[in-house]
Amino acid sequence: MTGPRYTPLVQTLPASVPFVGPEAQERARGRPFRARLGANESVFGPSPKAIEAMQKAARDTWMYGDPENHDLRHALAAHERVGPENIVVGEGIDGLLGYLVRLLTGPGDAVVTSAGAYPTFNYHVAGFGGVLHKVTYRDDHEDPLALLEKARDVGAKLVYFANPDNPMGSWHPRATVERMVADVPDGCVLVLDEAYAQFLAPEDMPVIDADDPRVIRMRTFSKAYGMAGARVGYGIGAPGLIAAFNKVRNHFGMSRISQAGALAALDDPQYLAQVVDTVRTSIAGIGRIAAEHGLAALPSAANFVAIDCGRDGDFARAVLAGLIERDVFVRMPFVAPQDRCIRVSAGTKADLDVFAQALPDALEAARTRL
């Protein structure tokens, strides 16, 4: 009996799962984390209005969500001062990146990103047979000039750039990003991942024509809005590119409860502003804890901060392992020299106390081992 005949492309894809969640780590450890600071979630949670809207919508979940995401799309358009034809809503930025890559990238097509940037983008590119070209970070920042130069050299159909960047928390001045958009090579699309945009200072927010066909901005309710589990992302782009998503997306893929929650969250800018403030305070607190133990926190415009452990990747990995042993869920960059850092998400006072308690012991254990 012959088994399923997978496509040639699928046969080349690794069967290993690159995405290990904190729950899997908890199951392996046999006990829960005391502080969940590894996935850049917002421990401060969604707006109470969003929680209420989701609780109310739970009774209505017998109905499919509106496949057009009409109300949310129109509300987002008003919020972003663009037209509804400039907005596509999808199952988180992860889902939207998958659709975008599928629209543009077939076997052998060139795509550019930074070594050590968002791995889920790379997963999608590989999944559709694209060929990834990676440029290196420069001084812990993604390098716009190098990205564009590489895109030009290889004739890329897609170039990925996150601002603010994950995992480093670094960002570029508004003018640099606007210049980058202006310089995208012909026939290439810049995917500008702005998952952490709400944490930028207003003067750092790039101004981009939503009808510019060279760029699509990606936003999410997973970070500042505190709704990672709801899976709501959106793209802002030119109407032609936005409409193309309708050719491939899972039209009934959005949770009705999530649609309702996002709509309510958008209607509570006061709460959002308060979270952004609280996150800044928390990031500063993490920086102070790091400094108390001789470590430097990098500047961050996100809801997490990279802490330079002062030595190499092996040392930082040992510190990370020590934190996880001590029930603190954190993650770290994959690629040198950024992997000299660990990445810690903003947390509550209680979370930071757990971190502050675990860090010196984790450092001591790492120093003893290496």
Add this chain to the structure above:
Amino acid sequence: MTGPRYTPLVQTLPASVPFVGPEAQERARGRPFRARLGANESVFGPSPKAIEAMQKAARDTWMYGDPENHDLRHALAAHERVGPENIVVGEGIDGLLGYLVRLLTGPGDAVVTSAGAYPTFNYHVAGFGGVLHKVTYRDDHEDPLALLEKARDVGAKLVYFANPDNPMGSWHPRATVERMVADVPDGCVLVLDEAYAQFLAPEDMPVIDADDPRVIRMRTFSKAYGMAGARVGYGIGAPGLIAAFNKVRNHFGMSRISQAGALAALDDPQYLAQVVDTVRTSIAGIGRIAAEHGLAALPSAANFVAIDCGRDGDFARAVLAGLIERDVFVRMPFVAPQDRCIRVSAGTKADLDVFAQALPDALEAARTRL
């Protein structure tokens, strides 16, 4: 300035949206439906335990859902008496069908289904470049022998079969389905869509070895469980095929609230049994309303019923239009001769009253026009 360079395949895909939801119809009409009986949703809603679990989880939605769907997968495995390695959870059957088609079907690959069967499956096949071969229904049933014969003739990698069938509500005896599985051609996978399985009489439920690599069963929380808006489906299949989903799926695609709701719904079999009973009563009631106006309801093992309007497709389309004008959301089969029917989902007593009031007027209007 060149725009985005879409893949050659994407350039061939239609930009029109094949999925018009009831909300879009309501917006076009400028008023809401009085009875929502068109999408085979369960107006009886989710289990109160599921609602409670989702309301509770709303506060936790700042966390991503477990990308492994561990707890739900294990609960489903126990429920289905299979191993967790036999279960994949995804964003509704729609999402899982997309992944399955992507795993197996590349440009030019042959896929078999029935003319008039589930259009979302066809959407995915077209979306990955597969070539659809369609066989006709026989006496308002999908035709297992014809499907397998066609699959053999064209060397299909995938053959779609729904039992019970949507849109007709018809079903096959257990032995027929089991025989079909045994006769799947080498190198072909049978996707057995069992979205409505909970409405089958227990003696009609096929027994299939979960480790059989020739078949994958698709189940959902959207129908009997009353959670269409939550987007939770699952597949039951051989470990190799199930593991292959990890190569392409959106690992963080599941809503955390939906995971919690599905887990709680699974834990309330009494409520499920009660819904199945209520649905049968409602289906019988729809049949009586049809009979009162000289129309015959077809036998159904689902939560909807096809009503034979007694003439051709144009007439049934006129009846459908008349019902929609009278604020009753219903749908109908796309293909002759099944398009002599309209398809009405089970509803509450109040829904059925609205339908009973609208039907004679819609019939009268259709008779006057045609």
